[in-house]
Amino acid sequence: MKLNRNSITYAAVFTFVVCILFVVILAIANQVTLSRVEANKKLESQLAVLKAFGLADASTPAGEIDSKYRQFITEKAVDQATAYFATIDGQPFVAIKLTMPGLWGPITAVLATDPKGTVVRGFEIVDQQETPGLGGRISEPWFSAQFKGKQTLPDGTIAFVQGSGKGNFDPANGTVDAITGASRTSDFVSALVNRELALARQIGGTL
Amino acid sequence: MSDTEQRKTPAKVSPAGKVMRDGLWYNNPIFVQVLGICSTLAVTNNLRNTLIMVLGVTFATSMGSMTLSALRELIPRKVRMIVQVLVLSFYVIIIDIVLRAYQPAISKQLGPYVGLIITNCILMGRAEAFAASNPPGLAFLDGLANGLGYGWVLLVIAVIREFLGFGSLFGFKIVGNWFTPWTIMVMAPSAFFLLAIALWIANNYKAKAEAAKKVAPAPQKG
Numbered sequence: 001m002k003l004n005r006n007s008i009t010y011a012a013v014f015t016f017v018v019c020i021l022f023v024v025i026l027a028i029a030n031q032v033t034l035s036r037v038e039a040n041k042k043l044e045s046q047l048a049v050l051k052a053f054g055l056a057d058a059s060t061p062a063g064e065i066d067s068k069y070r071q072f073i074t075e076k077a078v079d080q081a082t083a084y085f086a087t088i089d090g091q092p093f094v095a096i097k098l099t100m101p102g103l104w105g106p107i108t109a110v111l112a113t114d115p116k117g118t119v120v121r122g123f124e125i126v127d128q129q130e131t132p133g134l135g136g137r138i139s140e141p142w143f144s145a146q147f148k149g150k151q152t153l154p155d156g157t158i159a160f161v162q163g164s165g166k167g168n169f170d171p172a173n174g175t176v177d178a179i180t181g182a183s184r185t186s187d188f189v190s191a192l193v194n195r196e197l198a199l200a201r202q203i204g205g206t207l
Numbered sequence: 208m209s210d211t212e213q214r215k216t217p218a219k220v221s222p223a224g225k226v227m228r229d230g231l232w233y234n235n236p237i238f239v240q241v242l243g244i245c246s247t248l249a250v251t252n253n254l255r256n257t258l259i260m261v262l263g264v265t266f267a268t269s270m271g272s273m274t275l276s277a278l279r280e281l282i283p284r285k286v287r288m289i290v291q292v293l294v295l296s297f298y299v300i301i302i303d304i305v306l307r308a309y310q311p312a313i314s315k316q317l318g319p320y321v322g323l324i325i326t327n328c329i330l331m332g333r334a335e336a337f338a339a340s341n342p343p344g345l346a347f348l349d350g351l352a353n354g355l356g357y358g359w360v361l362l363v364i365a366v367i368r369e370f371l372g373f374g375s376l377f378g379f380k381i382v383g384n385w386f387t388p389w390t391i392m393v394m395a396p397s398a399f400f401l402l403a404i405a406l407w408i409a410n411n412y413k414a415k416a417e418a419a420k421k422v423a424p425a426p427q428k429g
Contacts, residue, residue: 011283033308040311133393
């Protein structure tokens with residue numbers, strides 16, 4: 001059959017059919033993988049919370065994350081953030097997950113602490129879009145490891161200072177090393193950490 | 208953009224062989240067509256991301272070219288660009304969906320770059336310059352060759368940038384702690400000058416090889 005490929009009708013019908021065809025395939029592919037994608041997201045968030053509480057690390061098998069999370073953690077939505085509560089070895093702890101601005105995009109992180117906000121239990125970046133190799137290094141294990149067991153300063157904050165750039169692991173000094181070559185990202189993370197500490201204290205006080 | 212069909216290569220090479228040689232060298236998308244530069248700058252500070260990007264572009268270009276070539280008799284000229292964008296973005300979204308479901312860590316790291324494969328000019332360039340006037344098999348090969356031609360240049364740049372910028376390759380530390388990383392290599396400017404140096408070397412080499420081949424001045428357009 002000889003089609004008139006230059007007619008408007010043919011062009012319209014052709015475009016319509018092709019669009020429908022490809023979009024339907026994409027919709028199916030999306031639907032098929034949807035539950036998997038959601039599960040990945042949930043697992044990632046759960047793992048970050050568990051890591052902040054010191055209940056899991058990178059080697060924790062994926063299969064154990066969900067059961068561990070259910071066993072230890074209760075969550076509660078608070079004003080623009082999520083609060084998590086866990087009792088570990090008889091001690092209550094509180095964690096805050098919060099999203100605040102970063103240099104290129106929002107940064108989401110979890111910070112766990114005692115209810116008074118005096119000793120940080122752990123800190124974990126959940127999501128960030130900082131410059132790879134510079135600000136992006138906030139996702140590296142050494143950076144979050146600095147917060148483990150860190151006492152806050154008398155004013156209840158943690159100070160970001162220009163240190164060796166290799167990490168500051170003294171729990172008593174209330175300071176962590178900022179990222180070398182990423183002052184802006186460090187400023188944003190500092191604001192995020194200290195806001196989380198303030199929120200944790202506020203919520204922890206009601207326990 | 209120079210057209211593949213008009214490049215001169217030795218007469219005895221089969222069409223498939225010619226398409227491969229063109230994509231990988233004689234008409235390399237980066238060296239000759241100077242396409243796909245945005246991603247060359249964006250992802251090459253890390254070999255793993257570069258490799259995923261290269262695989263994504265190769266897949267989208269070859270499958271997209273093949274599909275468009277199969278449809279070429281049916282596509283009305285008036286809407287051919289719309290159809291090209293539709294088909295190419297279809298494959299790009301497929302890559303995105305697959306990565307999100309099965310490789311969440313990589314998908315997260317690459318972030319918007321996967322979706323941005325569609326803005327890679329190589330895809331539209333090959334669809335318009337080659338797939339629109341060649342059979343599906345050859346169009347697939349052309350997409351593959353161009354994807355790989357783009358890929359090897361990107362990987363070379365990524366090796367240099369990751370090694371000097373992080374002291375590692377594919378994330379594995381190669382040199383000890385005495386090594387001071389070149390911060391500039393991690394940032395976009397280094398991609399500009401590395402790419403420029405690569406272009407200069409490749410074109411210089413090519414010009415010399417061509418000059419050696421023919422003593423008489425080139426009969427083609429200058």
